[in-house]
Amino acid sequence: MKSFPASLQNHLDSGTTTLVWCWRLTRSDRTVFGFTDHDRPLAFDGTTFEPESGFTASEIRSGADLSVDAQEAEGVLTSDTITETDILDGRWDNATVEIWRVNWQDTANRALLRRGAIGQLRRGRLHFVAEMRSLAHVLGQTIGRTFQASCDADLGDVRCGVDLNDPVFKAAGTVVALSGDRGFAVSGLSGFADGWFAFGTLQWLSGANTGRKAEILSHAISGVNVIATLLEEPIRPIEVGNTLNIFAGCDKRFETCQAKFANAANFRGFPHIPGQDTVIRYAAKGDANSGAIL
Structure with missing residues (x-):
């Protein structure tokens, strides 16, 4: 009381x-x-x-x-x-x-x-x-780590260790055309592979959204254009001429961490954890039944 x-x-x-x-x-x-x-x-x-x-x-x-x-x-x-x-x-x-x-x-x-x-x-x-x-x-609120196959670090943070300011993972671009509320064609990314910035982030450097960050859903090369689509519609409309910094993305898989970022030593997941299919496996008459893992 x-x-x-x-x-x-x-x-x-x-x-x-x-x-x-x-x-x-x-x-x-x-x-x-x-x-x-x-x-x-x-x-x-x-x-x-x-x-x-x-x-x-x-x-x-x-x-x-x-x-x-x-x-x-x-x-x-x-x-x-x-x-x-x-x-x-x-x-x-x-x-x-x-x-x-x-x-x-x-x-x-x-x-x-x-x-x-x-x-x-x-x-x-x-x-x-x-x-x-x-x-x-x-x-x-969840406190501590979760036992899961995917990485639980944020790309570029202290636990991850990847330097997102490296030119390999960062680029500057300018919006040259719009595609709906979340998509736009952007210049300055022609030297990067298709999907390189998918699941990454960008920061607006000019326009109504200056200073705000956004998550990228997809990054695709379509003919002569490079199209980026945001995960969510920005608070204020995107306009042609808006400039931005864009950072590479990670899908949290061990294979991506190793091949794209050469950072397998800092992978913060458990890639060899048994999946749900392991739980439901059972012995069958035609199997070897040698005592090995099913």
């Missing part, structure tokens, strides 16, 4: 309360925002909690087990608080949240009810809905 400061408890016991909700959100870039459902700004602990965003919250869903407690907050998109651009750029993803119950007549009478993080964030044309997850959501 949560205990409250004596001053706040006395206020609750008085029978007539002046309590409001306050939310403090800290993004991954350490920018702090404060919101309240009160009709005027409140301030404490160096944060000003603004009412202008139209920030309102649902009831808190909570259980006695280790399931994730959740609450939804809905607000209007405004130019100076939570903007559509910030949401699209992912700046609010996994932002930390503090939920306070505050006496608006005396903000020293307050209690921190829970901490959590922004989960799913849905947006419309003029408003957003953010799911606030309790700290229990961390218990549902």
Whole structure:
């Protein structure tokens, strides 16, 4: 059971309360925002909690087990608080949240009810809905390695060791034509084999998506054109003339690690792990039945 400061408890016991909700959100870039459902700004602990965003919250869903407690907050998109651009750029993803119950007549009478993080964030044309997850959501995340045949390292990270800035694995290109929302023809890649950049990544150097990274689904040579298709449609439209850096991809197989990257010593999977077909094998009358592996 949560205990409250004596001053706040006395206020609750008085029978007539002046309590409001306050939310403090800290993004991954350490920018702090404060919101309240009160009709005027409140301030404490160096944060000003603004009412202008139209920030309102649902009831808190909570259980006695280790399931994730959740609450939804809905607000209007405004130019100076939570903007559509910030949401699209992912700046609010996994932002930390503090939920306070505050006496608006005396903000020293307050209690921190829970901490959590922004989960799913849905947006419309003029408003957003953010799911606030309790700290229990961390218990549902996979920690440690998985015993699997494919590699569990990210290409180019410390565990992998491949240098993606090597000209063999990196190229600069320019969009010369569009093919749907995710595909485009790109110059500068004529010296690379078909599929070399499939499952790789690219980073936009110019245009509306400048600075953003994207995953590549396929890379194919079609006549005189080199066509790249992204895994997901970018947040903002691709335009002819956009420049990019593109990096080779890996399908996480041991054979690819050995042949394409000459990096078999750093392969982070278990390529010789028995597959599901091994589990369902059985002895048959016509087999050798010598005691060897089936």
